[in-house]
Ligand SMILES: Nc1nc(=O)c2c([nH]1)NC[C@@H]1CN(c3ccc(C(=O)N[C@@H](CCC(=O)O)C(=O)O)cc3)C=[N+]21
């Protein structure tokens with residue numbers, strides 16, 4: 001199998017996410033028919049960063065397309081922390097809103113962790129609240145961050161049972177690296193979390209059966225860092241100049257991951273592409289968390305969303 005021309009199977013996150021969204025849409029329609037309950041998501045964005053505006057519009061459209069209520073709150077860059085906290089308090093109190101997402105990054109004059117921790121943990125569909133981080137760490141039901149949740153769904157769909165596999169996670173953020181470590185521990189992986197101070201990162205990565213790249217450095221992880229037959233989850237979404245110098249000179253860009261995809265594909269057994277891998281799963285899991293939060297708010301057991 002491991003011939004020099006061996007080529008990894010691409011993990012089609014876009015297709016898996018589309019299937020998941022279909023299952024969520026069906027489950028949400030049944031929730032409305034049986035209990036008169038329509039899941040509602042509020043997205044809050046502060047300032048007018050163009051990339052953030054695109055993500056937020058996308059989230060709103062996807063939420064509506066899944067038959068859920070979608071409210072977007074666009075606030076000025078100069079909004080005070082007190083005004084933002086007041087909006088969150090009103091969303092916490094709104095019984096028609098089951099999920100609240102505050103788009104990150106926030107402007108520098110706002111303390112992001114104070115804002116995230118003001119969200120009702122049971123409406124925290126990003127899973128960023130300290131209570132949800134704690135629930136995940138001790139194995140209590142809660143809301144799990146969307147990118148790690150979607151990544152583990154792809155891993156289980158690709159590999160089945162993950163128990164005993166060595167997972168190396170490169171990146172220790174509260175948003176991806178740390179919750180990913182908790183989820184993979186819960187799947188009985190042996191988990192190593194690496195970061196910028198890790199010594200001899202290539203050698204460590206070569207011991208990984210599952211390699212998760214979440215560092216935000218374009219194509220940092222090279223083909224010779226990868227164990228033959230490994231499964232690679234590339235969480236990076238990095239905008240870099242177009243590969244075509246003429247287009248690059250015109251300011252055109254392309255999106256690449258944290259893994260050098262072409263090189264890695266020669267060594268790995270399975271790999272998520274960028275785009276079309278983890279990113280679409282993040283949005284699908286946001287809808288899944290909104291559906292789950294709506295069910296729990298009414299004491300209803302959510303339907304399984306498994307494939
Ligand atoms: N509170 C909060 N929660 C978030 O989940 C959050 C956030 N703030 N701030 C910004 C980041 C970014 N993010 C993405 C989600 C999906 C794609 C996605 O679907 N990307 C596509 C297209 C990539 C492209 O071409 O640009 C893909 O990977 O295939 C990208 C980025 C969620 N974020």
Ligand SMILES: [Mg+2]
Pocket residue numbers: 013273274275276277278279280
């Ligand atoms: Mg992707």
